[in-house]
Amino acid sequence: MSFNLPPLPYAIDALEPHISSETLEFHHSKHHSGYISKLNSLIEGTDLAEKTLQDIVKTSSGGVFNNAAQAFNHDFYWKSLSPNGGGLPAGAINDAIIASFGSFEEFQAKFNDCALNNFASSWTWLVQNADSSLSVINTANAGTPITEEGVTALLTLDLWEHAYYLDYRNNRSEYLAGFWALVNWEFANENLAK
Numbered sequence: 001m002s003f004n005l006p007p008l009p010y011a012i013d014a015l016e017p018h019i020s021s022e023t024l025e026f027h028h029s030k031h032h033s034g035y036i037s038k039l040n041s042l043i044e045g046t047d048l049a050e051k052t053l054q055d056i057v058k059t060s061s062g063g064v065f066n067n068a069a070q071a072f073n074h075d076f077y078w079k080s081l082s083p084n085g086g087g088l089p090a091g092a093i094n095d096a097i098i099a100s101f102g103s104f105e106e107f108q109a110k111f112n113d114c115a116l117n118n119f120a121s122s123w124t125w126l127v128q129n130a131d132s133s134l135s136v137i138n139t140a141n142a143g144t145p146i147t148e149e150g151v152t153a154l155l156t157l158d159l160w161e162h163a164y165y166l167d168y169r170n171n172r173s174e175y176l177a178g179f180w181a182l183v184n185w186e187f188a189n190e191n192l193a194k
Contacts, residue, residue, distance in 0.1 A: 001050060002040040003036050003053060005029075006075050008024065010082070012024050012025060015081060019081070019164075019167060019182070022166055022167075026162065026166065027163060032070075035068075038063070039068050042064050042067060043056070043064065048064065053068055057146055058146065066141070066142040067142075072144060073142065077156050077158045079184060080155045081179070081183070085184045085185065086180060088185075089185040089188065091185075092192050092193065093154070093188045093189045094185075096128070100133045101134070107134075110136050111136050114136045114137070116173060118138040118159050121160045122141070122160070123138070123140075124137070125137050125138075125139065125157075126153075126155040126156075127145050128154055129150065129151060153191065154191045155187065157176075
């Protein structure tokens with residue numbers, strides 16, 4: 001079995017003006033596709049070829065882990081954004097944010113602080129812990145919270161430079177403003193319900 005590049009869940013220009021079609025084309029068709037191609041070449045003819053992507057992420061290391069985790073992280077990132085997103089959360093995710101952070105504003109400040117200070121190629125995540133509380137965590141390189149027992153990923157922000165350099169150059173704070181205009185609260189609610 002080999003993995004295929006999942007299509008974007010929206011048109012290539014649907015996230016403009018916050019994320020350009022040029023960035024999406026470059027990011028999805030080159031970077032995300034590259035991780036999948038490399039993963040396929042690494043697992044061909046091995047026992048891993050019969051596993052799901054998440055199982056490979058949870059049980060592998062080295063180059064296999066890096067490419068599998070990046071394939072997972074990117075697919076999760078695309079779903080964390082929506083052309084109909086942004087604004088304030090609603091439903092269960094809103095209740096969980098208030099219970100864990102005190103207010104949406106406190107959560108957003110914590111998320112922004114983590115993202116702005118997450119060094120180099122990295123990811124910032126909103127996760128649910130085993131006790132149902134929410135946390136904002138950072139991972140580096142291909143790191144992903146799905147390797148942690150009892151942790152459920154709810155949303156992510158890609159902080160590798162290829163995610164924002166064409167549109168924002170090195171201005172991560174402006175990229176964050178674009179993220180908040182696109183954040184997919186429906187996806188977060190779906191993950192929270194799992």
